[in-house]
Amino acid sequence: MPSAAAKQVESNSSEPLWRDAELRAADAMGRLMEFWGFRRHMGRIWTVLYLSPEPMTTLALSETLQLSSSAVSLSLAELMRWGAVRKTWRPGERKDFYEAETSMWKLLRRVYERRELNLIRETIETFAAAQQQLDGSRSQLTPKDRRRVDHMRKRLSRLSALSRAGERLVGLLVAGQMIHPADLRAAEEQEQ
Amino acid sequence: MPSAAAKQVESNSSEPLWRDAELRAADAMGRLMEFWGFRRHMGRIWTVLYLSPEPMTTLALSETLQLSSSAVSLSLAELMRWGAVRKTWRPGERKDFYEAETSMWKLLRRVYERRELNLIRETIETFAAAQQQLDGSRSQLTPKDRRRVDHMRKRLSRLSALSRAGERLVGLLVAGQMIHPADLRAAEEQEQ
DNA sequence: AAGTCCCTTCAAGAAGTTTTGAAAGAACTG
DNA sequence: CAGTTCTTTCAAAACTTCTTGAAGGGACTT
Numbered sequence: 001m002p003s004a005a006a007k008q009v010e011s012n013s014s015e016p017l018w019r020d021a022e023l024r025a026a027d028a029m030g031r032l033m034e035f036w037g038f039r040r041h042m043g044r045i046w047t048v049l050y051l052s053p054e055p056m057t058t059l060a061l062s063e064t065l066q067l068s069s070s071a072v073s074l075s076l077a078e079l080m081r082w083g084a085v086r087k088t089w090r091p092g093e094r095k096d097f098y099e100a101e102t103s104m105w106k107l108l109r110r111v112y113e114r115r116e117l118n119l120i121r122e123t124i125e126t127f128a129a130a131q132q133q134l135d136g137s138r139s140q141l142t143p144k145d146r147r148r149v150d151h152m153r154k155r156l157s158r159l160s161a162l163s164r165a166g167e168r169l170v171g172l173l174v175a176g177q178m179i180h181p182a183d184l185r186a187a188e189e190q191e192q
Numbered sequence: 193m194p195s196a197a198a199k200q201v202e203s204n205s206s207e208p209l210w211r212d213a214e215l216r217a218a219d220a221m222g223r224l225m226e227f228w229g230f231r232r233h234m235g236r237i238w239t240v241l242y243l244s245p246e247p248m249t250t251l252a253l254s255e256t257l258q259l260s261s262s263a264v265s266l267s268l269a270e271l272m273r274w275g276a277v278r279k280t281w282r283p284g285e286r287k288d289f290y291e292a293e294t295s296m297w298k299l300l301r302r303v304y305e306r307r308e309l310n311l312i313r314e315t316i317e318t319f320a321a322a323q324q325q326l327d328g329s330r331s332q333l334t335p336k337d338r339r340r341v342d343h344m345r346k347r348l349s350r351l352s353a354l355s356r357a358g359e360r361l362v363g364l365l366v367a368g369q370m371i372h373p374a375d376l377r378a379a380e381e382q383e384q
Numbered sequence: 385a386a387g388t389c390c391c392t393t394c395a396a397g398a399a400g401t402t403t404t405g406a407a408a409g410a411a412c413t414g
Numbered sequence: 415c416a417g418t419t420c421t422t423t424c425a426a427a428a429c430t431t432c433t434t435g436a437a438g439g440g441a442c443t444t
Contacts, residue, residue, distance in 0.1 A: 016337065016340075017329045017332065017333065017337070017341075018326060018329065018337075018340065018341050018344055020325065021322040021323075021325040021326045021329075021344070021348075022322075022344065024318055024321060024322040024325070025318065025319060025322040025348060025351065027318075028314075028315045028318035028319060028322075029315075029351075031311070031314075031315070032311065032312075032315055035229060035311055037227060037229075039402080040402095041402095041403095047351075050347055050351075051343075051344045051347050051348065052343075053339075053340060053343040057420095058420080058421075059420090067403090068403070068404050068405075069404095069405095069420090069421080069422095070403080070404065070405075070406095070421090070422075070423080070424095071402085071403060071404075073421060073422055073423090074402095074403090074422085074423095077422080094411080094412065094413090094418095094419065094420070095419085095420065095421095096420080096421075103377075103380065104354055104376070104380055105374075105376050105377040105380060108376065119223070119224065119227055122220075122223075123220045123221075123223070123224055126216055126217065126219070126220035127217060127220060129216060130213040130214075130216045130217045130220075131213075133212065133213040133216070134210060134213045137209045137210065137213075140209065141209065145208065145209070145210075147245075148208075148210065148245060149209075149210050151243075151244075151245040152210055152213070152214065152243045155242055155243050156213075156217060156243065159217065159221075159239075159242075162296055172373075173373050176373055176374045176377070177373070178370055178371065178372050179370065179371045179372075179373065180370050180371075181364075181365050181368055181369070181371065182297075182368045184296070184297050184300065185295075185297040185368070188295065188296055188297060231431095231432080232432095233432095249390095250390080250391075251390090259433090260433065260434050260435075261390090261391080261392095261434095261435095262391090262392075262393080262394095262433075262434065262435080262436095263432085263433060263434075265391060265392055265393090266392085266393095266432095266433090269392080286388095286389065286390070286441085286442070286443095287389085287390065287391090288390080288391075
């Protein structure tokens with residue numbers, strides 16, 4: 001990754017004075033996005049668009065961030081899938097122009113709704129399936145194994161309770177409602 | 193990754209009946225942990241320990257999850273760094289035994305506190321630095337460039353306000369207090 | 385203090401992901 | 415409708431991360 005600092009050194013006078021600050025901010029956002037499970041460039045591109053007063057072309061983006069046009073195209077496509085970027089057009093211009101969705105809140109919400117919530121639900125289902133499997137096998141066990149399985153069942157139902165509590169929490173988050181994180185603690189303690 | 197289903201097929205009768213359910217749950221947790229930025233095996237190992245009534249040795253773990261002993265050692269070391277697993281010993285036994293920290297809430301808290309909060313703070317600092325850089329260059333600009341930079345400054349201060357709101361939110365989460373996600377929206381809207 | 389057993393570290397190899405240049409494909413223009 | 419311009423797709427190269435077996439180190443035992 002060409003860091004903002006490295007960029008600064010190699011930048012010649014044809015670069016606008018604000019370029020360095022722009023890249024710093026873009027890189028910071030890129031790190032955040034990468035941490036959050038997206039491609040680094042998605043955060044960088046979104047930020048450049050967000051900081052720009054005008055919609056930008058793919059060419060402008062690839063020059064600003066020193067990316068190949070395919071990298072720009074790929075990241076823009078994914079950003080659009082998340083509604084983080086919109087295509088716009090200009091009369092008389094052939095190229096596509098892109099602009100950033102400016103409501104971070106909308107974006108956060110959408111990601112939690114589409115991605116995190118799904119993941120939690122899959123987890124809940126898997127735990128439920130594992131529990132059922134244990135319940136099914138219980139009768140065929142020796143007393144020793146049965147004690148062992150009973151312990152697993154207790155623990156598994158705690159994990160289930162926790163993940164359901166997580167689902168509720170994220171559901172509230174998405175709905176913009178108050179959240180009490182201690183609900184999680186309560187959920188796990190309730191299952192003795 | 194050897195999935196729980198694949199494991200089931202190849203498993204011979206020497207495997208305990210509950211092994212398949214155990215691996216399913218472990219894999220589900222592994223996926224969750226991987227999504228959350230940790231190594232997959234950390235989630236798998238933690239789950240096996242969590243489901244076990246007794247502390248386990250590295251050998252037992254590597255047999256259960258079909259991992260090399262170095263992989264187990266590596267993941268256990270990191271789990272211990274996060275306080276998710278503890279070493280215990282048994283009188284007369286030479287080996288180390290490991291047991292899972294059972295309070296998920298404690299663990300979540302610790303990760304948000306040590307890792308996410310740090311990341312947000314670094315981001316806040318980077319945005320602040322970028323803002324300062326813009327402020328410094330403003331006087332040397334042509335009127336056209338100045339308008340451009342002024343737009344960037346407004347957007348950057350919105351990003352700053354957002355990330356500070358994020359910091360507060362995570363801070364409250366860590367403190368176990370109520371959170372109002374709409375604060376984020378408010379933060380971004382306040383900056384006109 | 386030599387031997388054994390276990391755990392950790394390390395460097396190499398494997399696997400997975402990202403990035404790129406080139407080619408194919410759209411969409412418009414003359 | 416041939417040519418131009420721009421975008422997307424794709425397979426290969428580059429890069430990262432993960433995994434492993436082997437070597438090293440520590441701690442207990444005889």
